[in-house]
Amino acid sequence: MNGRVNEARLRVLAVDDVAPALAELTRLLAASRCVEEVVPAGDALTALKLLQAGRFDAAFLDISMPGMDGLELASLLSRMTDPPEIVFVTAFEEHAVSAYGVGALDYLLKPVAAERLDATLARVLRVARAADPAPPAPAVDELAAVSVELGGRTRYVRRDDVRFAEAQGDYVRLYTRGGSHLVRMPISRLEEYWSGAGYVRVHRSFLLAVHAVQELRSDTSGGLLAHTDAGDVPVSRRHARELRERLLEAATRGDFSPGRPR
Amino acid sequence: MIATDGEVPRVPRRRRLFRRAGGDATEVLAAGAAIAADLRGGLGARAGDLGPDPVARAVRRLRTLLDADAVGLAELHGEIAWSGRPDPQADELVEQARRDGHRAARGTTVVLPLQVRGEPAGVLAVCGDVTRAAARRAADWVAEALERGRLEASATAAEEAELRALRAEISPHFVYNALTTIGSFVDSDPDRARDLILDFAEYIRHSVARRGDYTTLAGEFRAVEAYLALARAVLGDRLRVQVRIAPEVLPVALPFLALQPLVENAVQHGVERRNEGGSVQVSGEAQGSECVIAIEDDGPGMDPEVARALLAGAGPGDGLALTNVDRRLRAVYGPQYGLVIETAVGAGTRVVMRVPRFQPGVVAS
Numbered sequence: 001m002n003g004r005v006n007e008a009r010l011r012v013l014a015v016d017d018v019a020p021a022l023a024e025l026t027r028l029l030a031a032s033r034c035v036e037e038v039v040p041a042g043d044a045l046t047a048l049k050l051l052q053a054g055r056f057d058a059a060f061l062d063i064s065m066p067g068m069d070g071l072e073l074a075s076l077l078s079r080m081t082d083p084p085e086i087v088f089v090t091a092f093e094e095h096a097v098s099a100y101g102v103g104a105l106d107y108l109l110k111p112v113a114a115e116r117l118d119a120t121l122a123r124v125l126r127v128a129r130a131a132d133p134a135p136p137a138p139a140v141d142e143l144a145a146v147s148v149e150l151g152g153r154t155r156y157v158r159r160d161d162v163r164f165a166e167a168q169g170d171y172v173r174l175y176t177r178g179g180s181h182l183v184r185m186p187i188s189r190l191e192e193y194w195s196g197a198g199y200v201r202v203h204r205s206f207l208l209a210v211h212a213v214q215e216l217r218s219d220t221s222g223g224l225l226a227h228t229d230a231g232d233v234p235v236s237r238r239h240a241r242e243l244r245e246r247l248l249e250a251a252t253r254g255d256f257s258p259g260r261p262r
Numbered sequence: 263m264i265a266t267d268g269e270v271p272r273v274p275r276r277r278r279l280f281r282r283a284g285g286d287a288t289e290v291l292a293a294g295a296a297i298a299a300d301l302r303g304g305l306g307a308r309a310g311d312l313g314p315d316p317v318a319r320a321v322r323r324l325r326t327l328l329d330a331d332a333v334g335l336a337e338l339h340g341e342i343a344w345s346g347r348p349d350p351q352a353d354e355l356v357e358q359a360r361r362d363g364h365r366a367a368r369g370t371t372v373v374l375p376l377q378v379r380g381e382p383a384g385v386l387a388v389c390g391d392v393t394r395a396a397a398r399r400a401a402d403w404v405a406e407a408l409e410r411g412r413l414e415a416s417a418t419a420a421e422e423a424e425l426r427a428l429r430a431e432i433s434p435h436f437v438y439n440a441l442t443t444i445g446s447f448v449d450s451d452p453d454r455a456r457d458l459i460l461d462f463a464e465y466i467r468h469s470v471a472r473r474g475d476y477t478t479l480a481g482e483f484r485a486v487e488a489y490l491a492l493a494r495a496v497l498g499d500r501l502r503v504q505v506r507i508a509p510e511v512l513p514v515a516l517p518f519l520a521l522q523p524l525v526e527n528a529v530q531h532g533v534e535r536r537n538e539g540g541s542v543q544v545s546g547e548a549q550g551s552e553c554v555i556a557i558e559d560d561g562p563g564m565d566p567e568v569a570r571a572l573l574a575g576a577g578p579g580d581g582l583a584l585t586n587v588d589r590r591l592r593a594v595y596g597p598q599y600g601l602v603i604e605t606a607v608g609a610g611t612r613v614v615m616r617v618p619r620f621q622p623g624v625v626a627s
Contacts, residue, residue: 093467109467113460215547218505222491237457247509248480256510 009036010124011055013084015047015070016062021110025060025089028114034121044068051077056084058124060108063090063099071095074102085124115238143193146174148181157181159197163212163230165190167205175230198250202226202235202243210246211255293327298407302414305337305384320404321345324386328400331370331390335404336360338384349389359385374401378408432469433526440465440492447495458495464488471518478626479546479553480512482521486544489522493529500539501529507546511553515626516617517590523583524557524601524613532559532611553619558612569603569611584613595621 012029016022022040029038039056041047044065051059059077061070070088077083088099088107099107105127106120145156161176167187174181191201202208208226215227216235224235226243235243250256300313300320307316317335325333325345332346338360342353349371359366359373363382366373373387374397386401440462447455468485471477483505490503525544533540543558575585588601595617605611618624 091467093471109463111460111463213509216505216507216509218487218490218503220494220502220504222494244480244484244512248478248512251509251511252513256508 010034010057010121010128011037011039012124013039013041013047013050013056013059015041015044015059015065015073016089017043017065018062021062025112028112028117029060029121031114032118032121034118034125044070044073047073048076051080051084055082057128058085058087058105058121060087060089063088063092063095071098071102074104078103085127087120087124113241116241118238119242143190144197146181146183148174148183150181157183159194163209163228164226164233165199165207172207175228177230180230200239200243200246202233202239204236206233206235208233208235208243210243210250213247216244216247290327293323294403297323297327297403298410301404301407302411304408304411304415305335305343306340315343317343318345324400324404328388328392328396329390330388330392332387333389334385334387336385336387338382342387344387346389348387352387352389356385356387359387372397374398376401376405376408378405378412383408432466433530436492436496436526439496443492443495454495458492461488461491465492468522469519475517476515476624476626477518478512479507479514479516479521479555481626482516482519483507483512483546485519485522486525489526490529497529497533497539500536501533502539502541503543504541505544508548510548511546511619513626514553514617514619515621515624517594520587520591520615520617521555521557523587524615527583528557528559528561528611528613532561536561548619549616551619552616555615555617556612557615558610560610563605563607563609563611565607566603566605569605573601573603587615591615591617594624 012035014022014025014029016025019042022042026038026040029035039050041050044067047059047061050056059074061073063070070090074086074088077086086102086104088095088104089110089112090099090107091110093109095107106123108116108120144159146159146162147154148157149155157174157176161178162174163176165172165174165187168182170186171182171184172187172190174183187201187205187207191199191207194207195201198210199207200210209228212228212230213226214229217225217227217232219225222237224237224240224243226233226235297320300316300323301307303316305317309315313319321333321335321343322345324330324335330346332344332348332352334342334344334348334352334356336342336356342356349369351368352371352373355366355368355371355373359375363375365375370391371387371389372392372394373385375382376384376386383405386397386404388397388400440458444455444458444462447458465485465488468477468481468488487505490501490505494501494503521544525542528542532542540559540561544556546553546555548554572584573588575589584601584603592600599616599618602614602616603611604614
């Protein structure tokens with residue numbers, strides 16, 4: 001479509017000895033926009049041959065396989081020049097520690113959820129891009145304040161005051177405790193600028209400040225809402241897990257302790 | 263250096279004290295209690311919770327108590343733990359007593375078999391100027407201490423097994439309902455079927471987790487959400503749920519499956535058994551240094567006396583989840599942290615759990 005020059009796409013290897021599991025993993029990988037080509041392998045030896053024959057950006061490895069298991073395969077791979085990124089796919093969280101021990105980029109729990117796989121592939125892409133001498137990402141503090149028109153005068157809204165942003169066509173509406181402001185900018189662009197500052201996309205139309213969440217609410221339909229002092233924000237199912245993880249990280253850091261500015 | 267300085271004057275003084283004290287009840291009882299404590303782990307105990315070598319310490323204490331030249335303790339096989347200098351023929355007598363299971367004596371040495379729960383468990387050897395009666399009393403005391411230790415160990419093992427059993431307890435009824443429901447969606451709504459399978463995996467993974475004893479509230483809530491997604495699919499409109507959690511309590515560590523069984527319990531008793539269904543509300547929030555979690559249903563409720571009996575472990579069998587969670591919370595945090603049940607007939611049930619937000623030793627794996 002746009003050509004592969006700026007739209008980096010990945011060549012990945014999927015390894016699992018259980019045929020239906022391999023088929024499902026291959027299907028999920030192939031369905032992702034980030035992936036150009038998926039090559040399946042039913043055992044570690046086949047995988048090794050494939051890896052020696054051609055270049056892969058990432059290898060998705062099942063851990064428990066007869067013969068050579070995923071961890072052994074990974075430690076062999078780590079000795080290659082220019083090895084692929086390793087992602088383990090495992091049924092047991094117990095394996096996570098050993099997975100990171102052999103330098104894995106990530107690990108996925110079986111059965112794999114499509115949105116979780118997307119997050120992993122995004123990480124692989126970021127690493128692949130970082131390896132290229134690509135143009136640097138925008139500086140974190142760009143757009144720390146956004147200019148808005150108010151009654152014909154230009155004012156600035158501080159990013160730290162924005163609890164969440166909602167896409168409205170080509171505009172985003174920034175919600176603060178004091179009210180909301182319309183800015184002409186697509187939400188994806190705002191996300192790019194603000195993702196390093198604790199903002200996370202929780203819905204097709206919403207970008208949320210993690211530290212502004214006062215309560216997570218789920219209702220009968222299974223829908224999830226993030227409650228802030230500037231209003232409630234819907235969280236779509238595919239973003240729910242990431243938001244929960246971000247909230248846990250923030251809470252573990254003590255971002256929600258009383259006395260901290262919100 | 264310091265150790266030597268301390269020990270040289272202490273050992274003879276203590277021995278003198280016992281000799282002079284003779285039958286001083288306080289001293290004898292204290293020594294007896296200490297010996298029993300040393301033998302809690304059995305005659306084969308090695309370095310551990312009871313100290314570097316509890317059996318050797320017990321033997322030293324027995325020698326002091328009996329004022330013997332030497333005292334030895336041994337299992338049916340293996341080395342003898344001696345204190346003092348045994349007579350040259352002592353080892354041979356020990357072997358004889360081990361083999362025959364009878365008392366063996368020669369010169370100033372007597373070796374007595376030890377019976378624990380009717381089975382030979384080892385021998386006690388005494389050398390020196392000790393009356394037969396005193397040696398026999400000592401042997402009885404040691405045998406009783408060993409028996410108590412064994413009972414304690416089996417009680418602890420039973421308790422651990424029970425806790426493990428609770429952790430692995432998955433309602434088969436729920437599992438089949440969930441699978442049947444997922445199966446029904448495979449054709450009509452494959453995406454939903456796929457989502458529910460992921461929820462099912464999450465639910466099972468959490469229920470059979472073998473990692474450490476503790477998880478985070480975030481982890482427990484993840485399992486609760488997975489369970490509720492499945493329960494909603496099974497029960498449809500009959501189940502109305504609201505879950506509210508404040509992010510600051512997400513990292514709080516608590517025992518695995520402290521919350522999820524209570525939610526399952528609320529759905530089973532508050533909703534499932536009623537045709538018109540019902541609602542369940544779960545909330546988690548910080549209150550000072552504590553995290554307060556409440557599970558509320560608008561079901562039939564119960565007589566508060568029944569709730570009290572449930573927590574006392576005397577209720578009907580289906581209240582097991584409440585009893586077990588209550589017991590585990592008390593065991594981990596102390597008696598004031600048990601569950602609180604607010605209920606009355608026809609008034610629904612509200613179960614409140616309070617856990618400290620930070621507790622030394624309670625760390626999620």
